[in-house]
Ligand code: DGP
């Protein structure tokens with residue numbers, strides 16, 4: 001379909017961070033703040049557990065309690081999972097499903113941006129590379145982890161919710177999901193440092209919620225402006 005003359009595209013604003021960094025709270029607040037300013041905006045999240053073919057398997061995998069063991073092993077496949085259950089998927093298979101989950105939504109994502117909707121996205125391909133490479137599975141180094149996501153639409157800005165380990169720990173205990181243990185989260189944090197790129201902006205997530213929200217809104221408004229001024233959709 002021909003592009004509507006003069007219709008500005010929306011911005012792709014991504015939040016990344018370790019678990020408990022406050023990104024989901026900030027992403028929800030940002031959508032409301034943008035809408036209040038008259039900018040059409042939607043909240044998306046990955047993995048998309050509900051609106052996709054792959055979401056159910058990913059949800060089953062994440063919900064399965066991980067065996068208590070060394071951090072890497074604890075995040076990997078449950079050795080005793082029943083055959084055919086997502087809980088027992090290999091590190092390689094679940095990695096590709098997470099990537100497929102993003103690819104399932106990629107055409108709709110580009111379509112929304114073209115329609116002028118700004119997308120505020122909670123996790124994306126950086127989480128994909130960071131969480132799997134943090135498992136230190138032989139043969140699954142960073143290049144292997146990044147490969148299936150190559151060519152996905154890319155964010156206009158990535159807001160990294162920077163939170164020191166002590167501050168994350170002070171926010172209380174983890175839940176029951178597979179990756180929620182302190183040792184593995186530290187490996188994830190280190191892996192994120194190896195995947196950062198020019199789209200990244202550090203947000204000091206240890207500040208108060210309102211202060212963080214104000215900083216986030218400034219960065220988001222800047223990205224929306226760049227997209228209105230004609231910055232092409234990135235890949
Ligand atoms: P969330 O719903 O944002 O808490 O994400 C669920 C968990 O899945 C969280 O621990 C981060 C992890 N995760 C998100 N995306 C990916 C991915 O692409 N690959 C892997 N291995 N883990 C991911």
Ligand code: NA
Nearest residue numbers: 019020177180
């Ligand atoms: Na989580």
Ligand code: NA
Nearest residue numbers: 020023024122
């Ligand atoms: Na979250």
